[in-house]
Amino acid sequence: MESAVKDITALFGSQVFNDSVMQDRLPKHIYQSLKKTMEESLPLDENVADVVANAMKDWALEKGATHYTHWFQPMTGITAEKHDAFITPVGSGKVIMDFSGKSLVKGEPDASSFPSGGLRSTFEARGYTAWDPTAYAFVKDKTLCIPTAFCSYGGQTLDKKTPLLRSIETINRQALRILRLFGNPAVHVHTTVGPEQEYFLVDLSLFNQRKDLKVTGRTLFGAKPCKGQELEDHYFGTLKPRVAAFMQELDEELWKLGIYAKTEHNEVAPAQHELAPIFTNSNIATDHNQLTMEYMKKVALRHNMACLLHEKPFAGINGSGKHNNWSMSTDDGQNLLEPGDSPEENAQFLLFICAVVKAVDDYCDLMRVAVATAGNDHRLGGFEAPPAIVSIFLGDELTGILDAIETGIPNKATLGGFLEIGVSALPKLPKDTTDRNRTSPFAFTGNKFEFRMTGSGSSIAGVNFILNTIVAEVLEQFADELEKAEDFRAALNALIRRTIKNHKRILFNGNNYSQAWVEEAARRGLPNYPSAIDALPRFADPKNMALFVKHKIFTEQELKFRVDTLIESYSKIIHMEALTMLDMARQEILPALIGFGEQISQALLSKRACALDLDVSAEESLLKKLSADTSITAAAIEDLDQALQTVSSIKDPLLHAQACRKQVVPAMDALRAPVDRLELIVAKEHWPMPTYSELLFST
Ligand code: ADP
Numbered sequence: 001m002e003s004a005v006k007d008i009t010a011l012f013g014s015q016v017f018n019d020s021v022m023q024d025r026l027p028k029h030i031y032q033s034l035k036k037t038m039e040e041s042l043p044l045d046e047n048v049a050d051v052v053a054n055a056m057k058d059w060a061l062e063k064g065a066t067h068y069t070h071w072f073q074p075m076t077g078i079t080a081e082k083h084d085a086f087i088t089p090v091g092s093g094k095v096i097m098d099f100s101g102k103s104l105v106k107g108e109p110d111a112s113s114f115p116s117g118g119l120r121s122t123f124e125a126r127g128y129t130a131w132d133p134t135a136y137a138f139v140k141d142k143t144l145c146i147p148t149a150f151c152s153y154g155g156q157t158l159d160k161k162t163p164l165l166r167s168i169e170t171i172n173r174q175a176l177r178i179l180r181l182f183g184n185p186a187v188h189v190h191t192t193v194g195p196e197q198e199y200f201l202v203d204l205s206l207f208n209q210r211k212d213l214k215v216t217g218r219t220l221f222g223a224k225p226c227k228g229q230e231l232e233d234h235y236f237g238t239l240k241p242r243v244a245a246f247m248q249e250l251d252e253e254l255w256k257l258g259i260y261a262k263t264e265h266n267e268v269a270p271a272q273h274e275l276a277p278i279f280t281n282s283n284i285a286t287d288h289n290q291l292t293m294e295y296m297k298k299v300a301l302r303h304n305m306a307c308l309l310h311e312k313p314f315a316g317i318n319g320s321g322k323h324n325n326w327s328m329s330t331d332d333g334q335n336l337l338e339p340g341d342s343p344e345e346n347a348q349f350l351l352f353i354c355a356v357v358k359a360v361d362d363y364c365d366l367m368r369v370a371v372a373t374a375g376n377d378h379r380l381g382g383f384e385a386p387p388a389i390v391s392i393f394l395g396d397e398l399t400g401i402l403d404a405i406e407t408g409i410p411n412k413a414t415l416g417g418f419l420e421i422g423v424s425a426l427p428k429l430p431k432d433t434t435d436r437n438r439t440s441p442f443a444f445t446g447n448k449f450e451f452r453m454t455g456s457g458s459s460i461a462g463v464n465f466i467l468n469t470i471v472a473e474v475l476e477q478f479a480d481e482l483e484k485a486e487d488f489r490a491a492l493n494a495l496i497r498r499t500i501k502n503h504k505r506i507l508f509n510g511n512n513y514s515q516a517w518v519e520e521a522a523r524r525g526l527p528n529y530p531s532a533i534d535a536l537p538r539f540a541d542p543k544n545m546a547l548f549v550k551h552k553i554f555t556e557q558e559l560k561f562r563v564d565t566l567i568e569s570y571s572k573i574i575h576m577e578a579l580t581m582l583d584m585a586r587q588e589i590l591p592a593l594i595g596f597g598e599q600i601s602q603a604l605l606s607k608r609a610c611a612l613d614l615d616v617s618a619e620e621s622l623l624k625k626l627s628a629d630t631s632i633t634a635a636a637i638e639d640l641d642q643a644l645q646t647v648s649s650i651k652d653p654l655l656h657a658q659a660c661r662k663q664v665v666p667a668m669d670a671l672r673a674p675v676d677r678l679e680l681i682v683a684k685e686h687w688p689m690p691t692y693s694e695l696l697f698s699t
């Protein structure tokens with residue numbers, strides 16, 4: 001036991017060029033200079049870069065690395081890397097292992113094949129990657145990976161990381177202004193994130209027999225299994241040995257990379273699981289989540305399983321999300337969303353809560369945009385995940401306190417007291433998790449907010465740069481007002497009261513899955529964008545454009561191109577899914593149906609040929625059903641094909657995407673329906689692919 005514990009502590013972070021490695025391996029003045037760069041986001045001195053690069057290389061060689069790569073996060077949502085060997089020729093056929101400061105700081109991957117919404121015209125197809133020294137380098141697959149941001153040659157951002165880094169700076173600046181007003185000595189504020197990652201595991205040989213899973217990550221056909229999640233026996237159930245072995249190996253791989261993988265358990269649906277890490281700052285949490293997804297897939301393969309990260313791999317079965325737990329913290333570890341003990345601390349706490357409430361209300365459209373993907377469309381509003389309407393759950397106690405502040409009338413939550421902010425003490429907020437509202441898209445859970453709409457397959461960079469930016473904007477407005485005030489206490493009271501009054505429409509503690517809430521939200525004027533393609537164009541609305549430009553997250557051009565990229569990728573996904581359906585229906589399903597039909601017809605004829613007046617009603621009725629739905633299937637194939645052709649003539653990206661949603665998606669549903677009915681009556685040996693029952697109970 002003792003030695004196993006030691007092994008894990010030694011294993012943890014062993015592949016990371018982290019702070020303690022840097023302290024060990026860098027000359028003191030170089031280390032200090034690099035630290036300053038990291039903490040204050042300053043440009044890196046060239047001489048420092050050379051020394052750091054050399055130390056990194058020596059360390060990486062000891063770890064068995066032969067190559068290095070600039071590891072970046074293009075708009076595809078997955079990470080990209082281009083490997084270069086360390087070798088450098090030194091004449092007479094010999095090489096040395098070399099890595100310069102220049103190669104550390106800047107790289108030039110061929111960027112032309114990454115989505116950019118037209119930001120790079122072909123004549124300037126090159127982009128470059130720039131080291132993000134605020135994230136640690138690490139060794140993975142014998143390669144030194146250097147976390148980088150990815151830009152076009154003109155300096156326009158082409159990736160997911162750059163806006164996140166910019167938003168981290170802006171929220172730091174604005175939060176510090178607020179803290180100074182409270183006399184708080186913090187020198188730095190960062191946002192903290194703990195993403196809970198859901199996923200499915202299925203047997204690899206079965207996965208390989210499903211073209212839809214292989215190509216699109218989700219099943220495009222499939223009737224409901226006879227045993228689904230009705231019994232609720234899977235959630236937190238004991239782990240099957242194969243899954244347990246997978247989780248153990250995954251944990252070890254992640255620990256080596258310094259990822260705080262903490263909690264692993266079964267989820268609600270069969271074959272569904274979750275991994276929750278311990279939270280860390282939002283930049284590193286984002287890198288770590290990308291690596292976690294990568295290793296989930298990799299380690300699953302080693303155990304002959306496929307890991308599905310799609311938001312909705314199986315219709316009618318719970319989908320997968322990624323609960324993005326988010327808060328703000330000072331450099332000395334004070335959680336700004338944690339209620340404190342003194343009236344002073346609580347005034348500060350309430351102001352930060354109010355800032356989040358106002359931010360989410362003012363920019364609920366952006367919160368919806370942040371989670372808008374084709375995959376998440378199948379999940380949001382599916383009565384298992386939060387709806388497409390953004391609202392906030394604060395819980396009864398905190399809501400009661402805000403009510404009392406707004407009205408000036410003490411109530412149950414305030415226990416008769418607490419009215420003057422900063423003067424009276426806040427009643428203790430219960431940390432109890434039992435009364436938690438699990439249906440809320442954005443829930444306050446005692447000392448952090450949990451954004452539950454995030455899709456399982458997406459990078460969390462998107463939700464976090466949006467959260468950081470909208471909260472920074474409100475903190476800036478608050479700081480502007482409070483810094484001017486002659487009587488800080490009075491101004492603070494007035495500001496908090498006004499914010500609650502003006503923004504309480506976004507607060508909802510009830511059941512978000514109910515139809516009544518959809519109607520109530522409409523009465524409150526809260527937007528409801530049912531599909532990604534309804535939401536995405538709102539990204540560049542004038543008020544949102546102004547926000548991003550003001551906080552230097554995007555230029556106008558960068559934001560426009562980003563929206564185009566997201567819209568195009570929506571259309572591409574629908575196209576890919578539709579084409580995959582057509583292939584499967586034509587090449588696998590129709591032939592199977594005809595084959596089975598032939599078998600029944602033969603049986604029918606044989607029976608009749610016996611001339612014994614045998615009852616053939618079973619054969620007849622089966623053949624009729626089969627034949628009828630086979631015809632419907634054949635017609636639906638042609639309709640889907642036609643719909644694809646119709647939309648492909650539409651050149652405008654948004655109109656094209658909207659047409660995909662209005663014409664192609666319904667045509668896909670219309671093809672799926674008869675096939676799913678047929679699956680239930682076709683003989684097992686004739687059905688051309690593994691069924692839901694087989695897939696969901698395969699591990
Ligand atoms: P539960 O939601 O089941 O109660 P926890 O409260 O332990 O579980 O946390 C769930 C996730 O939230 C974990 O990833 C955890 O690290 C993260 N988390 C906890 N505190 C914070 C915080 N201050 N900021 C960001 N994430 C946090």
Ligand code: MG
Nearest residue numbers: 196323325450
């Ligand atoms: Mg949770």
